[in-house]
Amino acid sequence: MQINYNEKLKKLPPYLFIEIDKKKNEAKKRGADIISLGVGDPDMPTPPHIIKAMQEAVAKPANHQYPFGAGMLSFRKAVCDWYKSRFSVDLEPEEVCALIGSKEGIGHIHLGFINPGDIVLIPEPGYPVYNTGTIFTDGVPYFMPLLEKNNYLPDLDSIPADIVKKAKIIFVNYPNNPTAAIAPKEFYVSLIDFAKKNNIIVAADAAYSEIFYDDNDKPMSFLEVEGAKEVGVEFHSLSKTYNMTGWRIGWVCGNKDIVKGISTVKDNYDSGVFCAVQEAAITALSASQDCVAKQRTIYKERRDALVEGLTKLGWKVRNPKATFYVWAKTPKNYTSAQTVSKLLDEAAIVCTPGNGMGKSGEGYVRFALTVSAARIKEAVERISKIQF
Numbered sequence: 001m002q003i004n005y006n007e008k009l010k011k012l013p014p015y016l017f018i019e020i021d022k023k024k025n026e027a028k029k030r031g032a033d034i035i036s037l038g039v040g041d042p043d044m045p046t047p048p049h050i051i052k053a054m055q056e057a058v059a060k061p062a063n064h065q066y067p068f069g070a071g072m073l074s075f076r077k078a079v080c081d082w083y084k085s086r087f088s089v090d091l092e093p094e095e096v097c098a099l100i101g102s103k104e105g106i107g108h109i110h111l112g113f114i115n116p117g118d119i120v121l122i123p124e125p126g127y128p129v130y131n132t133g134t135i136f137t138d139g140v141p142y143f144m145p146l147l148e149k150n151n152y153l154p155d156l157d158s159i160p161a162d163i164v165k166k167a168k169i170i171f172v173n174y175p176n177n178p179t180a181a182i183a184p185k186e187f188y189v190s191l192i193d194f195a196k197k198n199n200i201i202v203a204a205d206a207a208y209s210e211i212f213y214d215d216n217d218k219p220m221s222f223l224e225v226e227g228a229k230e231v232g233v234e235f236h237s238l239s240k241t242y243n244m245t246g247w248r249i250g251w252v253c254g255n256k257d258i259v260k261g262i263s264t265v266k267d268n269y270d271s272g273v274f275c276a277v278q279e280a281a282i283t284a285l286s287a288s289q290d291c292v293a294k295q296r297t298i299y300k301e302r303r304d305a306l307v308e309g310l311t312k313l314g315w316k317v318r319n320p321k322a323t324f325y326v327w328a329k330t331p332k333n334y335t336s337a338q339t340v341s342k343l344l345d346e347a348a349i350v351c352t353p354g355n356g357m358g359k360s361g362e363g364y365v366r367f368a369l370t371v372s373a374a375r376i377k378e379a380v381e382r383i384s385k386i387q388f
């Protein structure tokens, strides 16, 4: 029998990080001592108090049944308390829905709001899932370039009127993956104005809000800005904050009708997040946040090692204020792909080609700070020996 995939599946670009992983494994097989700065997956383990909470939660029979619904009330309350203490934002539990990792909600929101032909405004370079959900619902992506000259913010005024008219969702992601940019309040003010005027849902992805480097200049939440809750939601994740990428838990919060649309899709698609994982997440959100502060210190040492090292070698890199990524211009006369290949072949370093996340990323590569400072220094040393 011949197996025929549907047109949507065929339309998807290959998932970037699976491709990078393939190349990495090939190099490994050749015996290379790889330094992997590719995928943004924290290398440090989940803090022990969260693991302990999980171990206790998993033993409780009440947690063994279908979770269903928008998530446990106690989990949603913990999210509300966390938002209040971190961002001074007031949320009610019905404005929160638990997700099986925020990727799940980001990929499914389209099912709640997109009809065939509707336009989805997507930043590029950007997280691939904004577009995946668009393709799966027969929506039409309109890519908003994130350019250095605009501080990696989309230029809302440059979107053509006929596109704006048909747009139903706009995705934004700050602190940004891959450029590491953060959004100032004025951007969110104009975004909310744009969304209100044009009846477009704002989907803000805040996965990196807790990975910042200056305690006096923390990234803000979209929901802090007046009027945000009228037009949008924010996606959040425990993955990056607490080294819990494998656990699959996050949430969406904000406008309760939008949250309801997502939770209705979920009711019909999956049966929610394992309650034991939700209980562990409550511990993560409500216990001392010292573990997160400690992690930030570790990322800062790594960031400084890479940014200082590359700058000394003549690379043009922006010192990120947030995220665990460093967004670097490729050496003169090298494309993103050529730079990535050369780093892999001659220095056994894996990084992400900027254009792999959108065409405006051409001329850049992304380094993830997910190995020790010692290994990062070793990477810089290896790069210093390459002739660019």
Ligand SMILES: *Cc1c(COP(=O)(O)O)cnc(C)c1O
Pocket (backbone or CB within 6 Å): 040, 100, 101, 102, 103, 104, 127, 173, 177, 205, 207, 236, 237, 238, 239, 240, 245, 248, 249, 250
């Ligand atoms: C990692 C990441 C996420 C979150 O992933 P989950 O593990 O599914 O919560 C969301 N958005 C961006 C931009 C990311 O890099």
